[in-house]
Amino acid sequence: MSARTVVVDYGIGNVFSVCNALRASGIDAELTGSLSAVRDADRVILPGVGAFARAMDALNEKGLSDTLRRYVDTGRPFLGICIGMQVLMERSEEFGEHAGLGFVPGSVERIPDTASNGDHLRVPHIGWAPLHGSKSWEETSLSDVADAAVYFVHSYHCVPNDPTHRIAHADYGGRKITAAIRQENIFGVQFHPERSGDAGQKVLRAFTAL
Template sequence: MSKRGLLVQPRVVVVDYGVGNRFSIIGGLRRAGATVTLSRRPEDIRNADGIVLPGVGSFPAAMRIMEEAGIVDLVVDAVKEGRPLLGICLGMQLLFEESVEWGGSRGLGLLPGRVVQLPTWRKPHMAWTRVWRVGDSKLLKSIDYGEYFYFAHSFYVDTRGEHVKGYAVHSGFRFPAVVEKHPVYGTQFHPEKSGHTGLKVLRNWFSVVEEAVRR
């Protein structure tokens, strides 16, 4: 039930900032039951009930495209209004304050932390890897502790705090894999490439969107 008292299907926008894997994410969200649009138009961001920042690409390039499209402040405003935001891989990294990639770039600043390279002898990390839940997690609800997810990245977020809800270990190096501080959510892994378990993560996030719409 929406705020207007009408039964509606929540609208999800996958932000189009030119990175790869957009269509896999859209397909995964649709299988999770969402009505999805790929867009960078300000009016679509303003009208979205949930927003997804996809992965695979360059942090500075993604931020530049969003700034040129005039949607950085709109994404931040959406979070302030309580509309759920999901960042996937690169999208999760964009949630943080800054990245060192390609000379450095500021991020959205929604969570505290800095994006840095994985240790040289451990990158890139492209593998199915266990994710270990920390405390309660909406994204990992009803998912086994230590379940496998697919990762593909050379950078990680150096961050600590209660917003870290899951971590992974690659070649002995531990890094954040799931972050949550409602309405901000993120996964360093790719749920859309992680089979049925990844689909559960997308469904869990979409349930958060549905709950926000009903309020």
């Protein structure tokens, strides 16, 4: 039997796009909000767009927070996308302070509005940027997309306490914007693989091959 990839549907945005991109990548995934499906999955993808607090509220209301915690504790692969990545952190400062799932120590902070040379930076950060990987990024199959540009659209980004948890970044006005994090089996990407053309589909295929 082939591995079961579950895309978590919790009423937060772009699940349709994620499923489309998986299908185009030849990956058969199940879109569901069912707790038992998440519990029994071989791989879990948590998408999401919009506000952090709204995403956390939806996860808590549906009982998904505890189910996801138990799932990642089994060591099976997990991928959070955009807000689905940001909720992995302990807290976010978006519209006041909010608690996250806390799987990865650190916080979600607003992108600086000045470049390293003092110039003004426009926020949201919107556009295609190449990924710059760390050593640990190169140890993952996700690094197949090194040098390719992927699509970002966000005003906040993850700041892990342990810098080795940040495995890739994008440059924005000389600022390092967190593009991907990893803590053992837990992966998160700030960019949108489902909207990043072929490069994004490579990321999805690499994750589902883990």
